[in-house]
Amino acid sequence: MTDIKSLEKLTTQVRRDIVRMVHAVNSGHPGGSLGCAEFFVALYGEVLKYNPKKFTIDGKGEDLFFLSNGHISPVWYSVLARSGYFDVAELKTFRKLNSRLQGHPTTHEGLPGIRVASGSLGQGLSVALGAALAKKLNNDDRLVYSLHGDGELQEGQIWEAAMYAAANKVDNIISTVDYNGRQIDGDVEDVLDLGDLDNKWTAFGWDVLHSDGNDMTDVLKTLAKAKEHTGKGKPIMIIMRTEMGHGVDYMMGSHSWHGVAPNDDQLEKALAQNEETLGDY
Secondary structure (H helix, E strand, C coil): CCCHHHHHHHHHHHHHHHHHHHHHHCCCCHHHHHHCHHHHHHHHHHHCCCCHHHCCCCCCCCCEEEECCHHHHHHHHHHHHHCCCCCHHHHHHCCCCCCCCCCCCCCCCCCCCCCCCCCCCCCHHHHHHHHHHHHHHCCCCCCEEEEEECHHHHCHHHHHHHHHHHHCCCCCEEEEEEECCEECCEEHHHHHCCCCHHHHHHHCCCEEEEEECCCHHHHHHHHHHHHHHCCCCCCEEEEEECCCCCCCHHHCCCCCCCCCCCCHHHHHHHHHCCCCCCCCC
């Protein structure tokens, strides 16, 4: 049985990691990272089958995850470290010169857990589909997961990949869109309204599910349901509602913290709202 309390404690610690990482170098993207903390903790804490001690790029016999909106690297790095991929102490090198933990994930330094450089928005779904097709060719029954920003759906390559996935019945992929309604320039509906995403993805031939991304129980329930939908001839898309900056009250309700680090006073306020549960790095 899933220990929700343990996952929630890890989520709180991850939020502490995020704000401390971006504060230390006065750069990074805390808003989306904080909003997706439950999703990443659920994914690595309960859903994925993986072996952090024997990381390989091809990931044969393992579930694979691809982060398309790579700017929310702080949450991924924190969860990877706390899942055993590398020492938690390495989080203090975030965005520093010669660090393996760059602002956008890269592969040239060989950071365990990272299988593709990301951050050029719109490309991650194509990469994930390629991996999913490779698993089919290799008779590997594990699944491929990907995460995308809602603003990222304004990129045309996303919809080319969406058509390809449905036309080729790539049914071993579970993709999720972080639907927080905000992007770097403002609210998504003001920058370029996405319209009815549910009907869009359905019309493109995907199986569509919905999730409250800031409710651990609902995230787990939806991911489990998505897994049940695999192998039935359709790719799966989860439309996950989140709040940018969730867990830090002054960051919520605005796009302002998309890519802005907290100052000293703001850091203390953020940490006061998120208890140290597993020990800071």
